[in-house]
Amino acid sequence: MTQALIVVDVQNDFCPGGALAVPGGDEVVAPINAMMDRFDAVILTQDWHPAGHSSFASAHPGKSPFETVEMPYGTQVLWPDHCVQGTEGAAFHKDLRTDGDLIIRKGFRPAIDSYSGFYENDKATPTGLEGYLRSRGITRLTLAGLATDFCVAFTALDAARLGFEVTVDLAACRAIDLDGSLQAALDQMKEAGIALQS
Numbered sequence: 557m558t559q560a561l562i563v564v565d566v567q568n569d570f571c572p573g574g575a576l577a578v579p580g581g582d583e584v585v586a587p588i589n590a591m592m593d594r595f596d597a598v599i600l601t602q603d604w605h606p607a608g609h610s611s612f613a614s615a616h617p618g619k620s621p622f623e624t625v626e627m628p629y630g631t632q633v634l635w636p637d638h639c640v641q642g643t644e645g646a647a648f649h650k651d652l653r654t655d656g657d658l659i660i661r662k663g664f665r666p667a668i669d670s671y672s673g674f675y676e677n678d679k680a681t682p683t684g685l686e687g688y689l690r691s692r693g694i695t696r697l698t699l700a701g702l703a704t705d706f707c708v709a710f711t712a713l714d715a716a717r718l719g720f721e722v723t724v725d726l727a728a729c730r731a732i733d734l735d736g737s738l739q740a741a742l743d744q745m746k747e748a749g750i751a752l753q754s
């Protein structure tokens with residue numbers, strides 16, 4: 557069995573002081589660094605938006621962060637501007653080990669957001685991660701990072717749907733928790749047969 561660790565979005569903008577800070581976001585760095593050596597492969601995802609991205613509230617006149625809009629692909633939460641390509645906010649946390657095998661960037665198409673490392677939010681446009689994992693013979697995935705209820709959960713749910721055996725290490729994740737989104741994500745992950753480890 558070949559096992560990979562997927563480190564989700566451990567970037568400055570999701571850490572304290574960042575544009576879309578997740579409470580305690582930086583606390584995932586030490587446990588994730590310590591886990592890396594136990595895996596056959598380590599993959600990092602990086603939220604990577606062009607300026608003016610359609611998931612930013614600032615791109616929708618009259619809208620504020622954390623309100624929603626209807627997009628052609630469904631309801632989209634609007635976020636503060638974050639993880640703009642090439643900025644310090646989009647960089648990985650300075651203490652995160654980045655000596656993994658692959659960095660997969662997502663959310664770079666202006667008109668569509670991408671929470672999952674596998675598919676954009678239309679659930680149809682692939683990032684290529686599935687093909688990478690399959691061609692390396694990887695069948696088991698452990699996920700950690702930010703944020704539990706958005707990018708970690710969406711990545712985990714897609715992975716389970718694609719037939720990977722998935723564990724989410726909750727001790728190495730932190731959540732945004734908008735209106736009960738954390739509990740909803742935990743329930744959905746359990747329902748999908750994802751192992752939640754803490």
Ligand code: VGL
Nearest residue numbers: 565603635702703706707
């Ligand atoms: C994320 C909101 C917007 C995440 C990314 O990494 O969970 N959340 N972009």
Ligand code: ZN
Nearest residue numbers: 603638639663
């Ligand atoms: Zn984003």
